[in-house]
Amino acid sequence: MQKFNRNQRITAITKILIENPNKVINLNKFTELFNAAKSTISEDIVVVRETLHRLSMGNIETISGAAGGIKYICGTSEENTNKFAEELCIILQDKQRIVPGEFMYISDIMFNPQIVQKAAVVLASKFIKEQIDYVVTIETKGIPLAYEVAKMLGVNLVIVRRDSKVTEGPTVSINYISGSSRRIQTMSLSKKSINKGSKCIFIDDFMKAGGTALGIINLLKEFESELIGIGVLIDNINTSKKLVHEYFSIIKFSGIDENDNPILQPDKILKK
Template identity: 65%
Template sequence: MEKFTRNQRISIITKVLMENPNKIVNLNTFTQMFNAAKSTVSEDLFIIKDILTKLSLGRVDTISGAAGGVKYVSGISKEESKKFAENLCINLKNKDRIIPGNFLYVTDIMCNPQIVQKAANILFSFFSEKHIDHVITMETKGIPLAYEVAKLLGVELVIVRRNNKLTEGSTLSINYVSGSSGRVQNMYVSKNSIKPKSKCIFIDDFMKAGGTALGITNLLKEFESELLGIGVLIDNTDIQEKLVDDYFSIVDFKGFDDNNEILVEPSSLFEI
């Protein structure tokens, strides 16, 4: 059987780990793939572990025991996070983004994989130490971001819908009050999609008054489940009365000034 060089093994092991974030990969996967001794693979892993940590590009954890192995935990340095938030603000200040009704057009941002991936890395870093079972989002625009966070956590995404769909099977529905419009709305989720007694986080594109987030908290109660955290790309800080207390955001949107300039800045998380 073919033998591989250390360089070759390191490239492939890095690739496999990146593709399976927060999932335990058994060392046998690599010993069999490369027809190599466990000690050899362990040395390879040590090199990868060491350089990722050194450059703040994530880490590789070793999990001992029968079901053990290694897992890659994604990471992003403080400097890179801050630079990302600053660049996003420059992008958001473009006046073409102003939509009648004082809305901000962000669809292109939420559909840009390179932006979404980095934003997900930042949001993930706030929850990486917690045990999370599901990432919840409300359709539609936040789905790519929530999906990326779910991937980094190694868990399934749950999409809550505004309308009941035949293809969702039995659904559970609750009413909630949209914090910004004050209207009563419905949210629906497939009964099969959330395990009872699970721990969840809610990820979305925009936080206005937090009505949706509060609705999700109540929805989760129906599953005897708990909302452990909230993460959004943009927080509308112009709306000061929030229905939820604790959440993480990457960018603060403070509305428009007298010249119709868009007021955005990196959230206070990046002040250091």
């Protein structure tokens, strides 16, 4: 078998790590792939780690022990995060986005992989130090964002449904009150989808009063599981009372100005 030189090994190691965020990869995978010594691979990894660090592109952690190896941790700089949030505000500050009822059309944003990926790195970074079993979301618009966050955290996504489906087997349903419209709504989840005693985070596109987040907390209790964090892309702060208090958001939405344009600004929490 032909050998690979350092440049070639670094290309492949970088690709494999980036495609498997927060997953431990044993060094044997690389020694076999490249027919190279462990010490050689370790030197390659030092280069990758230092470069990612220098460019604020994430980190490589070493896990020792028999099941050990290395894992890629997503990350970005405060500067890039603020730049991203500011650019997103400019895209969203468009009166044509306002639909009757003071709602904002954001599907193009939520379904744009370039934007979703950047938002997911910001939100995933907030939870990367926690031991999380699942990222939970509710259909439909937040699914791509929640999926990317789940990928960055190396866990499975769980999608709560508005109604139960024949393909899901037995489901658990709860009723909850939407905090803003005060209407009773239903959410349901397949019994197979979450193991007992799991720790979850909830990711969504938009938070108004937080009734949905509160519903998720109660639904997870039915699975003897716990919600340990909440992250949303846009937080509507133009609401009288929030039903949940601890959450991360990237952008604050505070209603519509005299010219019918949405008022948006990057969340200060990002600067912490």
